[in-house]
Amino acid sequence: MARTQRDDSLDTSSTLLARALEDTAGAALVLDAELRIAHKTPGAERLVGGTISIGQLAPKVLCGAAVDRPIAEALAAGRAVTGLVHRPLAGGRERVLRVRANPLLEGEGSSARRVGWLLLLDEERTDDAEATAPVLFHGMWTTDPSMKRVFHVIERAARRDATVLVRGETGAGKELVARAIHALSPRAKGPFVAINCSALPATLLESELFGHSKGAFTGAVRDNAGFFRAAHKGTIFLDEIAEIPVELQAKLLRVLETRTVLPLGGREAVPVDVRVVAATHQSLRAAVERNAFRADLMYRLRVVPIFLPPLRQRPRDVALIAQRLIEALNETGGRRIARISPGALAAMQRYAWPGNVRELQNALEYAYVVGEGPVLTEGELPFELIDPSASGEASATVVSAPPPAPEPVANDASKSIGKSNDVLRIERALERVGGNRERAAQVLGISRVTLWRKMKALGMEP
Numbered sequence: 001m002a003r004t005q006r007d008d009s010l011d012t013s014s015t016l017l018a019r020a021l022e023d024t025a026g027a028a029l030v031l032d033a034e035l036r037i038a039h040k041t042p043g044a045e046r047l048v049g050g051t052i053s054i055g056q057l058a059p060k061v062l063c064g065a066a067v068d069r070p071i072a073e074a075l076a077a078g079r080a081v082t083g084l085v086h087r088p089l090a091g092g093r094e095r096v097l098r099v100r101a102n103p104l105l106e107g108e109g110s111s112a113r114r115v116g117w118l119l120l121l122d123e124e125r126t127d128d129a130e131a132t133a134p135v136l137f138h139g140m141w142t143t144d145p146s147m148k149r150v151f152h153v154i155e156r157a158a159r160r161d162a163t164v165l166v167r168g169e170t171g172a173g174k175e176l177v178a179r180a181i182h183a184l185s186p187r188a189k190g191p192f193v194a195i196n197c198s199a200l201p202a203t204l205l206e207s208e209l210f211g212h213s214k215g216a217f218t219g220a221v222r223d224n225a226g227f228f229r230a231a232h233k234g235t236i237f238l239d240e241i242a243e244i245p246v247e248l249q250a251k252l253l254r255v256l257e258t259r260t261v262l263p264l265g266g267r268e269a270v271p272v273d274v275r276v277v278a279a280t281h282q283s284l285r286a287a288v289e290r291n292a293f294r295a296d297l298m299y300r301l302r303v304v305p306i307f308l309p310p311l312r313q314r315p316r317d318v319a320l321i322a323q324r325l326i327e328a329l330n331e332t333g334g335r336r337i338a339r340i341s342p343g344a345l346a347a348m349q350r351y352a353w354p355g356n357v358r359e360l361q362n363a364l365e366y367a368y369v370v371g372e373g374p375v376l377t378e379g380e381l382p383f384e385l386i387d388p389s390a391s392g393e394a395s396a397t398v399v400s401a402p403p404p405a406p407e408p409v410a411n412d413a414s415k416s417i418g419k420s421n422d423v424l425r426i427e428r429a430l431e432r433v434g435g436n437r438e439r440a441a442q443v444l445g446i447s448r449v450t451l452w453r454k455m456k457a458l459g460m461e462p
């Protein structure tokens with residue numbers, strides 16, 4: 001290729017040109033009409049964070065395979081834009097580059113022809129650029145400063161055996177926190193045992209936790225060590241701890257104090273070496289005030305309290321986590337979503353996400369399956385996102401003192417159908433499936449009969 005076989009004198013002159021460019025315009029890249037890099041300045045390489053070869057495609061160099069590629073798309077479409085590009089740095093951090101794309105024109109007025117681009121690069125300087133850079137911590141993505149403080153607490157708490165109490169709404173990542181604590185602790189090679197305390201009636205929960213000996217009760221046909229002993233030398237994760245029956249609370253307290261368990265029907269207490277991480281979606285203090293939870297047990301558990309903010313209080317995380325989840329969905333095949341439409345993103349950022357990241361996962365999976373094409377559009381999102389009033393949840397803009405999160409309600413889409421928006425959605429769904437009502441109802445998550453009734457009510461019947 002001619003480009004790589006330049007002679008020395010040409011190299012020298014392009015180096016000079018690059019210096020001159022950087023002196024006057026700052027870090028920059030010059031692209032030809034095909035978006036290949038024709039010139040680069042030293043500062044551009046420093047900001048992009050790696051060697052840039054002449055002749056490479058600029059969108060690839062700048063955006064890689066990221067889902068959010070406003071610059072790449074604008075250039076491809078011939079639009080002059082300013083946009084942000086995230087470049088990975090060591091340690092999971094990112095640098096945010098501001099890229100201003102200026103077309104290089106030849107000729108005048110209406111006969112002007114674009115022959116290339118001048119890209120001016122500089123680092124996006126927010127005061128807290130560091131604080132808001134995306135990070136990945138043991139499966140948790142965030143840009144949120146309070147989440148990053150949580151990560152620091154986890155790192156420090158993990159090293160010691162202190163009992164941790166994680167408070168957060170359902171789907172906010174409590175179990176990931178527990179797993180991170182385990183993975184970062186000296187017990188990492190030991191077992192991690194998770195149990196949901198709200199799932200079992202008292203007697204069953206007691207024998208699951210502390211074990212039982214053969215014959216301890218009808219049906220106890222053999223010895224059972226129980227979860228505490230199964231977690232020996234490791235970590236036990238007691239999820240929904242506020243739901244543990246009162247009669248078991250005293251027993252749990254004794255286990256924590258004596259570090260021994262007494263199996264049901266057993267005579268001797270058995271020593272256990274276990275680190276406890278507990279989690280709750282509701283306030284333990286409130287449960288104590290209701291006399292539903294023992295105060296002494298609460299103090300035992302909340303040696304290191306960790307509060308996970310709900311997703312609606314970290315709106316930047318919605319976009320970040322959505323992008324990461326879409327990249328993962330794209331890997332599953334069937335569809336390649338290249339970007340999220342601005343309308344869809346706005347809807348996701350408005351929504352209150354009572355089920356937090358788990359609900360976001362479900363919503364994207366739904367959109368991935370019911371939609372098609374490279375753009376995830378608003379119409380592909382589940383009903384409750386488009387019309388939040390229908391789900392009865394507070395809007396995302398109401399962030400102060402959210403009510404205790406309910407479990408995410410089953411997707412009762414029929415309830416969500418209200419007014420004019422629905423005509424649009426139904427039309428879109430019908431269009432997408434070539435007019436087949438049965439399929440349209442499936443896509444909308446409602447029954448065929450409900451669809452028929454709604455269409456009639458909305459005056460859509462022929």
Ligand SMILES: Nc1ncnc2c1ncn2[C@@H]1O[C@H](COP(=O)(O)OP(=O)(O)O)[C@@H](O)[C@H]1O
Nearest residue numbers: 139140141169170171172173174175176357358
């Ligand atoms: N910050 C995050 N980034 C990416 N995925 C997350 C994040 N927080 C939670 N998840 C995912 O969301 C789901 C719910 O998380 P989980 O820890 O089970 O929540 P909880 O125990 O609070 O209900 C899991 O699939 C988890 O991997």
Ligand SMILES: [Mg+2]
Nearest residue numbers: 171174175239
């Ligand atoms: Mg959970």
